[in-house]
Amino acid sequence: MLHLFDTATGTVTPLRRRTPGEVSMYVCGPTVYGPPHLGHGRFALVFDVLRRYLMWSGDEVVYVSNITDVDDKIIDRAAAEHTTADVVAHHWEQMWWQAMDRIGVLRPTHDPHATAYIADMVALVADLIDRGAAYVLDDGVYFDSSAVADYGLLARQSLDSLRAGARVDVDDAKRSPTDFALWKLAKPGEPAWPSPWGAGRPGWHTECVVMSLDLLGDGFDLHGGGADLAFPHHENERAQAMACGRPFARHWMHNGFVEVGGEKMSKSLGNFTDLTDLCDRHDPRAYRLLVLRSHYRSPVEVSEASATDATRALERLDAFARRMAPLLSNGSANVSGNSHAGVTPDPAVLDSFARAMDDDLDTPAVMDLVFTTVRSANALADAGNADAAAPLGAAVFVVCEAVGLMLDAGAADAEVPAELLELARQRDAARANRDFAAADHLRDRIQAAGWVVEDTADGTALRPG
RNA sequence: GGCGGCGUGGCCGAGUGGCUUAGGCAGGGGCCUGCAAAGCCCCGUACGUCGGUUCGAUUCCGACCGCCGCCUCCA
Numbered sequence: 001m002l003h004l005f006d007t008a009t010g011t012v013t014p015l016r017r018r019t020p021g022e023v024s025m026y027v028c029g030p031t032v033y034g035p036p037h038l039g040h041g042r043f044a045l046v047f048d049v050l051r052r053y054l055m056w057s058g059d060e061v062v063y064v065s066n067i068t069d070v071d072d073k074i075i076d077r078a079a080a081e082h083t084t085a086d087v088v089a090h091h092w093e094q095m096w097w098q099a100m101d102r103i104g105v106l107r108p109t110h111d112p113h114a115t116a117y118i119a120d121m122v123a124l125v126a127d128l129i130d131r132g133a134a135y136v137l138d139d140g141v142y143f144d145s146s147a148v149a150d151y152g153l154l155a156r157q158s159l160d161s162l163r164a165g166a167r168v169d170v171d172d173a174k175r176s177p178t179d180f181a182l183w184k185l186a187k188p189g190e191p192a193w194p195s196p197w198g199a200g201r202p203g204w205h206t207e208c209v210v211m212s213l214d215l216l217g218d219g220f221d222l223h224g225g226g227a228d229l230a231f232p233h234h235e236n237e238r239a240q241a242m243a244c245g246r247p248f249a250r251h252w253m254h255n256g257f258v259e260v261g262g263e264k265m266s267k268s269l270g271n272f273t274d275l276t277d278l279c280d281r282h283d284p285r286a287y288r289l290l291v292l293r294s295h296y297r298s299p300v301e302v303s304e305a306s307a308t309d310a311t312r313a314l315e316r317l318d319a320f321a322r323r324m325a326p327l328l329s330n331g332s333a334n335v336s337g338n339s340h341a342g343v344t345p346d347p348a349v350l351d352s353f354a355r356a357m358d359d360d361l362d363t364p365a366v367m368d369l370v371f372t373t374v375r376s377a378n379a380l381a382d383a384g385n386a387d388a389a390a391p392l393g394a395a396v397f398v399v400c401e402a403v404g405l406m407l408d409a410g411a412a413d414a415e416v417p418a419e420l421l422e423l424a425r426q427r428d429a430a431r432a433n434r435d436f437a438a439a440d441h442l443r444d445r446i447q448a449a450g451w452v453v454e455d456t457a458d459g460t461a462l463r464p465g
Numbered sequence: 466g467g468c469g470g471c472g473u474g475g476c477c478g479a480g481u482g483g484c485u486u487a488g489g490c491a492g493g494g495g496c497c498u499g500c501a502a503a504g505c506c507c508c509g510u511a512c513g514u515c516g517g518u519u520c521g522a523u524u525c526c527g528a529c530c531g532c533c534g535c536c537u538c539c540a
Contacts, residue, residue: 028540039540046540073538155536161467165536178536204538226540233539256470257534293489294478299471299533306477309490316489319503364479368488378504382497436499443501454502461503 002057002358004222005297007154007230007252012360015251018219022060025051026212026249028225028233029111031068031204032092033077036099038258038287038302041275043226045291046255046361048105049403050224053357056402064215065108066208067093069115070201075190085191099275102284104404110215114207118193121202121210124240125182125195133243134182137173141183141197143205145176148239154252155231162231180236182206205236212237213246223249227297230254259299278307286310288405292363313371317400320374321407322463324393327386349373349395353402366403370396410463420446424453424460 002015017023027047030040047063054061069089078085100107114121125141128134133147145151151159162178181203186192192199212220223234234252241248260273278287287302289310294300328343349369356365377392400407416424427442443453446462454461 030540031538037540041540043540071538155468157468157536162536165467228535228539231535232537255540257540259533289489290477297470298478301477303477305490309477312491313489316503323503362479364488368479371488375505379506382505431499434499440500452502455498456503 002054003360004251004253005360007234007254010156013251015221017059018221018250021058022062023054023222024062024216024220025064025222025224026208026216026220027063027065027108027223028208028229029065029067029108030096031071031073032089032096033071033073034092036096036275037273038260038275038278039226039273040096041099041103041278041287042258042291042300043224043255044100044105045103045288045404046296047224049288049292049296049363050253050361051106052402052404053361057354061109062216063106063108064110064112064212066211067096067111067113068204068207069093069113070191071114071204079189095276099279102279103275103287104284104406106404112207112211112215114202114211117207117210117214118202120214121206122183122193122195124206124210124244125197125202127244128182128240131243133240135175136197138185139173140181140185140200140203142174142179143182143236143240143243145178145180145239148242150242151178151239152235154235154238178232180205180232182240205233206240208233209237209240209248212249213241219247219250221249222251222253224253224255227254227256255296256299259301260303278302282307282311283314285314285405288403289314289367292403292405293367295364296361317370317374317396317405318408318410320378320393320396321409322461323381324377324390324396325409327381327390328394328397343390343394345395345398346373346391349392350398353395353399363403366399370399373399416451416462417449420449420451420462424462427453428459 003012004015005012015023025047027043030036047065051061051063067089070085074085074088078088081088097107125134128143129136129141131147132144134141134143136142145159152162155162157165159178163176182205183195183197183200183202185198185200191201193201212223223237225234230252238248258273275287278284281304286307287310290300290302290306293310352369353366356362356369359365373392373396377389377396380386380389380392397407423442423446427439427446430436430438430442446453447465450465451462452465454463
């Protein structure tokens with residue numbers, strides 16, 4: 001039974017599903033006004049791991065993650081680039097999905113766009129006004145935070161203390177600093193939709209309420225996002241739903257920050273914070289490994305050094321995959337990805353995996369398990385006990401796949417250039433004749449072409465360097 | 466000011482009142498190998514400071530120091 005830390009209660013509790021065997025989850029997606037950064041990558045990976053684990057456990061998962069395509073930042077960028085908000089949003093959304101594909105994040109079941117839900121949002125705002133939970137000012141409509149008795153639940157602070165700490169300027173007419181915009185009247189040139197209060201656009205906190213309830217229904221199972229969304233974004237979503245009398249998320253989950261040099265990552269700290277850039281410079285799987293290796297609620301340090309570290313660890317896993325693949329494929333099937341046909345994965349390993357994941361997604365323990373199992377299987381294989389190694393190898397494949405870490409069993413011979421295969425064949429012949437000078441010369445030539453040479457029982461094996 | 470988190474060996478990063486006190490990367494030694502590569506074995510003996518509780522604390526309590534986050538757009 002999966003247990004998760006719930007931000008609303010501050011405790012680790014069992015995930016109680018609305019419907020047994022199904023999990024409905026909503027994860028706040030990006031505002032598409034710029035390149036995806038490492039922080040986006042982390043939340044996407046964390047929730048992708050959760051989703052995959054639920055699926056692996058047999059749950060039917062409905063995963064909704066939105067695209068915020070109307071927002072002040074998009075408008076600002078469009079103005080700076082002398083184009084329209086539409087163009088900006090569309091472009092960066094493409095970049096977003098590209099990056100998600102690269103880091104192996106599954107596409108959401110639904111990916112609602114704010115602009116497709118304007119009418120529903122207008123209806124929600126009108127309802128809030130009717131219920132006395134919102135009020136109209138001359139620049140828009142605001143939510144009255146005092147309308148919800150337990151406002152501050154996710155911040156784990158009282159309304160009074162939140163008000164006391166508010167750092168907002170008091171120059172606007174909001175009744176309280178904790179009140180927030182539901183509808184912003186448009187200034188000239190800004191994107192606008194009609195409403196009873198005048199042409200304008202929705203406030204940021206409204207879209208997720210409408211879209212989550214529409215696609216997942218009242219009382220859906222889990223709502224998540226980065227830790228900085230807990231307050232005010234999620235607090236405000238929840239407040240709107242409560243004020244309308246709609247049961248909202250049953251469980252709240254937030255992931256920790258990515259840090260660079262011990263501080264919350266920021267764009268000013270250089271291009272390494274760009275997710276695309278990280279994927280260009282390292283195996284994209286390295287970032288997933290980095291994320292898995294730390295607990296999702298802890299900060300994770302990302303640097304050139306930690307990415308390199310993770311890449312090396314990955315090479316170890318890939319080397320293991322290459323070694324195990326022949327044992328798991330009945331020697332015939334083309335082994336790619338995490339294929340493990342024909343061998344039953346070690347049940348004890350799978351059991352340990354599930355226990356660790358059920359304990360608030362203890363992925364560090366899972367990585368411990370993976371590497372420890374790899375060592376055991378290698379040792380058995382070294383001892384010539386392939387039959388004992390194979391189930392461990394299969395279990396490693398299963399576990400890695402269940403958290404989205406796809407091991408690379410290496411290129412098939414067909415993918416190695418023919419001339420290199422010929423050199424490898426000549427090298428085997430030279431070695432058979434104990435002509436090591438010639439063999440080493442051939443190895444040098446192969447390595448010069450960028451390939452790594454490994455001796456195996458079957459002769460020279462090549463893989464990309 | 467309010468709320469919360471963190472300080473672990475060269476680096477990343479778990480965890481625990483004592484019992485062989487993760488794992489990865491890097492480093493050292495060994496085995497294997499014609500030499501490598503890959504792999505296996507062994508090694509470092511760490512928990513911010515000062516007190517307290519305890520037979521015993523890195524782990525519990527307190528104080529302090531340092532760092533970070535949220536309270537404003539933010540994954």
